[in-house]
Amino acid sequence: MPSKVNMPPQGFVSLFHGTNLTGWYGWGTQDPNDFKSMSPDEQLDYKKKSIVNYIQ
Numbered sequence: 001m002p003s004k005v006n007m008p009p010q011g012f013v014s015l016f017h018g019t020n021l022t023g024w025y026g027w028g029t030q031d032p033n034d035f036k037s038m039s040p041d042e043q044l045d046y047k048k049k050s051i052v053n054y055i056q
Contacts, residue, residue: 027051 006018027050035043 006014006016008014027047030046035046038046
């Protein structure tokens with residue numbers, strides 16, 4: 001059960017449910033400027049390649 005400390009203000013949604021990191025994953029290291037310069041399709045491809053090791 002999430003603690004009250006993790007309760008977001010009214011109108012907001014908590015990003016972390018307070019229990020574990022289920023559903024979270026990391027991306028590979030990337031310079032944010034390089035990432036922003038990618039096309040939307042290139043960004044999507046990068047994200048998919050980064051999470052392939054986390055999906056089992």
